[in-house]
Amino acid sequence: MRAVQIERFGGPEVLGFVEAEAPVPGAGQIQVEVRACGVNPADWFVREGGMGGGLPQGTGFEVAGTVSRVGEDVTGVAVGERVFGGMLFGGFTAGAAQFAVLDFWARMPEGMSFEQAAAIPMNGETALRILDEVGVARGHTVFVNGGSGAVGQIATQLAVARGARVVVTSGEAKAATLRGLGATVVGYGEGLSERVREAAPGGVDRVLDMGPGGQLPELVALAGGDPAHVVTITDFAGADALGVRASGREGTEFRFDALETIATAVTTGSLSVPVWRVEPWENVAEVQESIKSGTARGKTVLRVAP
DSSP: OOEEESSSSGGGGGGGEOOOOOOOOTOEEEEEEEEEEOOOOOHHHTTTTTOOOSSSSSOOOOEEEEEEEETTTOOOOOOOOEEEEEEEEEEEOOEEEOOOOOEEEEOOOOOOHHHHHHHHHHHHHHHHHHHTTTTTTTTTTTEETTTSSSSHHHHHHHHHHHEEEEEEEEHHHHHHHHHHHHOEEEEETTTTTHHHHHHHTOOOSSEEEOSSSSHHHHHHHHHHOOGGGGEEEOOHHHHHHHEEEEOTTTTTTOOGHHHHHHHHHHHHHHOOOOOOEEEEGGHHHHHHHHHHOOOOOSSSEEOOOO
């Protein structure tokens, strides 16, 4: 099969196409013929050696395609079915390939494209998980720090659907989008706490942090001083120092059971998970760099040639 491979850790130049053996599913896994692969910040982080591991490695954590082989102890899915899902962190990631092995998956709803389905697994699961981890519920005021990206936009919609009020940080480029999703938008930078308190004079009940790091002391203060009401997916070192929940690392209880529910909500129009760009997988290096540089304005999906 044809696959994108990392021969050594480094910049976009280390990504190249190779001919490789198709991966074989183990117990509890399935093999899919990949049609689309979502791209995430984790991809360039892995490429640069941020997660370590042996070489060579593949790239890509989430895909959509058709089931081509079923491993032992797998029930409820058959060869030829359209599915979407991904690989667990810490393993060999190889979504940008003609065939991939999935650790978790769900069936694609009727009418959903492979490109749309490939945009859901990581962002949708993360958004739902962190809302549940801090118990966002009706009547809460939720502050989403650094929430203008894909995870933040999904989390905003899910929180609003639960009956919560959402305040989110965003630049002007995405402010209108977030307001359209039901959020109150405040700007980044100095004076953040004052702006949040002005937007939520009754106080903040829960905080979801997906910012660049270093802001957790301020965020805990906004949450009434209770670190149990704050969750971060980016600042693990700060979380350890303050007793804040750090979600997504080893020991996290992932919510893969919710993927099909999220996908159904997308097809019925009750949840928006927009795909900003669809690119041929030959453009994988440029796409990863656009995400790293912050110039990407939304979710990008690679179309994998059959």
